[in-house]
Amino acid sequence: MGIFSSTKCCICGNKATGENKVKLAERLLLCADCRKKCSPDLNPPLYAELTSKQILDDMRVYAENRAEYADIFKPDTIIKPSHAICNDVLRVDMQNCLWSSGASDEPEVFTFEQIKNYKLKLYTRDVRQDQNYPTVPASRPDFPTCPSKSQITAMSIEVEVDHPYLKYVTLWPMDVFIPEVTDVISGYAISDEVYGIFESMMSGGKEALHTRTWDEEFGEAAETLKKLKELMDTGIITQEEFNEKKRQLLNM
Numbered sequence: 001m002g003i004f005s006s007t008k009c010c011i012c013g014n015k016a017t018g019e020n021k022v023k024l025a026e027r028l029l030l031c032a033d034c035r036k037k038c039s040p041d042l043n044p045p046l047y048a049e050l051t052s053k054q055i056l057d058d059m060r061v062y063a064e065n066r067a068e069y070a071d072i073f074k075p076d077t078i079i080k081p082s083h084a085i086c087n088d089v090l091r092v093d094m095q096n097c098l099w100s101s102g103a104s105d106e107p108e109v110f111t112f113e114q115i116k117n118y119k120l121k122l123y124t125r126d127v128r129q130d131q132n133y134p135t136v137p138a139s140r141p142d143f144p145t146c147p148s149k150s151q152i153t154a155m156s157i158e159v160e161v162d163h164p165y166l167k168y169v170t171l172w173p174m175d176v177f178i179p180e181v182t183d184v185i186s187g188y189a190i191s192d193e194v195y196g197i198f199e200s201m202m203s204g205g206k207e208a209l210h211t212r213t214w215d216e217e218f219g220e221a222a223e224t225l226k227k228l229k230e231l232m233d234t235g236i237i238t239q240e241e242f243n244e245k246k247r248q249l250l251n252m
Contacts, residue, residue, distance in 0.1 A: 009034055010052045022047040030055060038062060040104035041169045050165065058165045062108055069109035073098050079193055082174045082186035089171050090194050097201060101169050110169070112201045116160040120144060120191050123154040136181060139188040140195065146184075153179055155187040157194055180229065181246060185222045221249040 009016045009031035010024065020032035024047055038055065039062045050058070075091035081102075088102025100107035122144050136152075138145050146152045155174040160167065171194060174187030225246060232242040 011055065024055065025049055025051050028052055034059075039065075039108045039166060040106070041101055041108055041166055043170060046165075046167065054165060061164055065108050066106060069098065070106075072096060073100070073107075073109045075100075077197070078102075079173075079190060079197075081172060082183045082190060083176055086172065086175055089173050089190055090197070092197060092201075094201075099201075101171055108166075110161060110163075112198070114162045115198060115202060116162055118157055118159040118195070118198055120195075121156045121158055122146060122152055123156070124150040124152055127151045136184045136188065139192045143188065143191065151179065152184050152187070155191060157191060159198075180225075182222045182225045182229075185225075189222075224249055 007015055007017075008029065009021075010026075010028035011030060011034045014031055014033070016029035016031040018032055020035060022030050022035065022044060024030055030047065030052075034055075037059045039058055042058065047055075073093050073096070075093050077090075077092040077094055078088050079090040079092075081087070081089050090099060091102060091107070092099045097112050098109050099112065100109050120143050124146055127149060136146070152174070153176065154172070157171040157173065159169045159171060161169055173190035173194065174183055176183045228237065228242050228245055231237045232239060237245075
């Protein structure tokens with residue numbers, strides 16, 4: 001059937017199998033091994049918009065990026081997600097004014113001049129009326145809030161970048177399978193911290209860096225809620241008592 005058959009990778013010619021293979025714009029396949037040579041920030045939906053020639057170009061751009069920054073990029077500020085099992089949200093080299101996502105241990109590195117825009121995005125699901133899931137106040141006026149009768153399951157910051165093939169780099173402040181209110185509070189606080197770094201670095205470089213923090217009462221509330229949850233799980237307090245304390249702490 002030839003090297004570019006429907007079951008073979010259009011780049012290396014090997015058989016494209018497994019969950020990590022992707023389909024390109026020409027309906028050709030890209031194998032998992034060749035995907036590893038592409039930018040780790042290349043989101044799966046974007047592959048469907050790229051041709052095999054563009055994939056080869058992306059591989060070249062990524063290889064050149066690694067060659068240029070691998071020995072230079074030394075992150076001194078690392079923003080962690082709300083759950084330790086997830087990848088880092090953001091890695092920043094303050095000294096050299098460079099940054100990357102936490103998508104890979106061999107990241108594509110960006111300058112702050114490459115940032116065109118960034119925006120927080122919420123992922124939600126509907127909840128039953130009897131669940132009475134509380135609405136957590138956003139930490140910035142320009143942050144979106146959860147619609148009524150919904151629950152936030154994840155937060156991402158879509159960073160639009162000046163790049164040949166990447167439309168944006170996705171950062172994940174929160175991505176939890178079964179989220180608690182404390183996860184949402186942490187997600188907003190982490191997003192606020194990322195925004196503060198971007199604003200400061202883009203406006204004045206490392207000397208102007210001053211990381212913003214969310215109102216401390218919500219940080220304290222998150223810690224208190226974690227302790228109350230442990231008390232409820234061990235049966236020391238009831239679900240009703242926990243819910244009442246939660247409403248009081250979040251001023252709901």
